Amino acid sequence: MKKKVLDFYKSIQPHAYHIEDAAMDNHIRGGKDLEMFIRSAKMLAREGVLTSSRPDVYQYAEQQHEEYEGIYKGYRKSYGFVIMPDDEDIYVAEQNKGTAMHNDKVRVRVVPSNYTKHKREGVIVDVIERANKTIVGTYDRQQHFGFVIPDDERIGTDIFVDLKYTLDARSGAKVLVKITKWPEGDKKPEGIITEILGYKGDVGLDINCIMANHKIPFNFPDDVIKASKKIDTVIHEDPDRWDLRDVQMVTIDGEDAKDLDDAVSGRKLPNGNYELGVHIADVSHYVTSGQPIDNEAYKRGTSVYLVDRVVPMLPEVLSNGICSLNAHEDRYAMTCMMEIDHTGKVVHYRIRPSIIHVGRRCSYKEVYKALEENIIPDDLQDFMPMLRDLAEISKILNAMRRRRGALDFDFPEYKVLLDHDGTPLRIVKRDRTMAERLIEECMLIANETVATHLKDTQRTSVYRIHEHPSEEKLDL
Structure with a gap:
């Protein structure tokens, strides 16, 4: 019309x-x-x-006003703004937002402003890209239909749901609704309920809602599950791999860690230098590029750590199974073995696929107590010479980094303790001890050595940088 x-x-x-x-x-x-x-x-x-x-x-109106593209942000039902990356944001009154919803990419036309406090006012003339394909909210059933009230008030509209597409949800259910028809004119958007997240009082409901809001998947797709069941979890002899199963090594992680992806080894050499080995689980042996497991991992990008669970990037058969460096089991790894002198310089290194055998799983707490307080469990006694060498290596590496002007961000960390029902009991501070610093120093020098190797051999690789901080942040 x-x-x-x-x-x-x-x-x-x-x-x-x-x-x-x-x-x-x-x-x-x-x-x-x-x-x-x-x-x-x-x-x-x-x-x-x-x-x-x-x-x-x-x-x-022959004279047309300027138009821009940006992201619409709803703040209250009475107004919102179109966020401009390189210019001042544009105020949008409720009656001028059209069918735009929070976070949609829109085209906005600047019009004469009726509000002196806003330099630019606009009217949304087109929605270029919809952002909210799924929405978390509370289901309200009526006699002949239902609708979902979004948890995020900035969405600005309820979603109509035909009774055929409710999964038999009851009023008050927290649900995930998929938009099937976007708002048009005065009509509300329409959708179908794809998942019932739970009801008030259910254990873990808040976390389920957080996951759904942030598009964190609850399960792996069927093709990924099928592919994971075909994985060969037997460690075979391989002449192309460096057999390090006779090298003493340990994992050092938090007490509640489930996926153990790095192990360390260390010893003092006859020439006075130290040998440090960092062994990383060889996930690439099991994940083929372009196949279902790889594609799903690419979508997820990383594992997600929540207060009561971990949502892994890889199926459990990999993340907690064959790619977890469990003690007393052979595992495929990528090893960076470095010779480090008394100044912290890596004078020689080897990087190779390997087969390893972790001798013991250690926690940060027990390593700290063993090295600093001499409280040593019986089954840790045999590993103490190596742990003392690792502690000495970490001191040498830390001193080297400080001489180079490295910053040490020693921020406090906190952990939420839950009871068996998932109810938070208290928040405790996690102290960063010399055991955590020991592992940090080992990983930093391994990363630096691998990066140097890639640079010197002119291998194409992806890397991340940290841009220079602003003057404002440096003054804080």
């Missing part, structure tokens, strides 16, 4: 015309069509396409 109104006023420009006369000329006599025709003219006037010199009299 907007197009019909616009085409008419374009055809008679520069003349003005009463909207009801315009409707008559378009053979619209009354009823809903007339209401829509009049409403469309008012919308075009708000958008700056038509001008109105007196009530209900419009003419085509």
